Amino acid sequence: MAAESNFTIDELARAADTTVRSVRVYHERGLLPSPEVRGRIGYYGSDHLDRLQTISRLLGRGMKLNGIRELLEAWDRGDGLADVLGVPNQESAEPTASVDPQVEDIYPDLPEYAKHALATSDDPLEAYRLTNPRACxxxxxxxxxxxxxxxxxxxxxxxxxxxxxxxxxxxxxxxxRLAGQTYEQSPRTPKDRAKLETDLAIARLIVTRAASELIDEAFARHFELPATPPRAAEAH
Incomplete structure (x- = not known):
């Protein structure tokens, strides 16, 4: 990995447009090397960022994490492309699946990973799930x-x-208001930094709960059934 390691895990996740949880999962699954630990904080470098972006691209093409790990391990060993893919070395290759032109015309604003999912010949929903699991x-x-x-x-x-x-x-x-202001006014020691991380986690929980309840309330208004009118009195 690169000698310069300047990203905290939060900063790395933001730079790679992913989540801290994903970074930890990739590390636990052997896809991402360990950070450089200084004091009690792990720092990541530009090579970690490059690796994360590669993982995202491969996920966008429908690969599973186990396959990506094997591919990256082979790449790190310096294996040739034919060895990495497990096929005889040859010039020709299978054509890349393309998105239906009509889909491009109707939904040009779809992100690339969604377009790649639509281009898969097996299960577009499964390919989409790998890149957007929370919405699956x-x-x-x-x-x-x-x-x-x-x-x-x-x-x-x-x-x-x-x-x-x-x-x-x-x-x-x-x-x-919930976390940063207190840290800004502090001496910004490692203890203050740790408190900031805790305060941010709590703030995120508070805001997420409030947003969830407000959205639920808004949807309830739209899905509310009209009152059933009373039955007309039967004529005697």
Missing amino acids: DLATRLADSGLPAPDTFHLVERLRADCDRIADRYATELFY
Whole structure:
């Protein structure tokens, strides 16, 4: 790995556009080397970032974590491409699956990983699940209701984009008020840093719960059934 290691795990996750939990999972599964530990904090370098971005790209192409680990291990050993893939060395290769041009025309705003999922010949929903596991339950239920995969991914991605906009609009102020302001006024010692991480985790829990309840309340208003009118009195 690179000699310079300047990212904390939070900073690395943000730079790679992933989550801290994913970084830890990749480390536990052997896909990501250990950080450089200084004091009690692990620091990551540019090679870690490159590795994370490679993992994301491979997930976007429908590969599973075990397969990615084997591929990266072979690459780290310096195996040739034919050895990595386990096939005889040859010039020709299977053509890459392409997205239906009609899908491109109707949903040009779909992210690349969703387009790659649609291009898979086996199970688009499974390929999508690998890159968006938190939304898989909703996507599965939409697909089970008979919605085509392109429409399913488009609905889920619109919902995700709206959630991103909510976070972008409110996160800075909310997290600053609940956690960052206290840290800003502190001496910023390692103890203060540890307290900040705890305060941020608590703040995230508070905000997530509040947002969940508010969204549930909003949906309840839309799904509320009209009152059943009283039966007319029967004529005698």
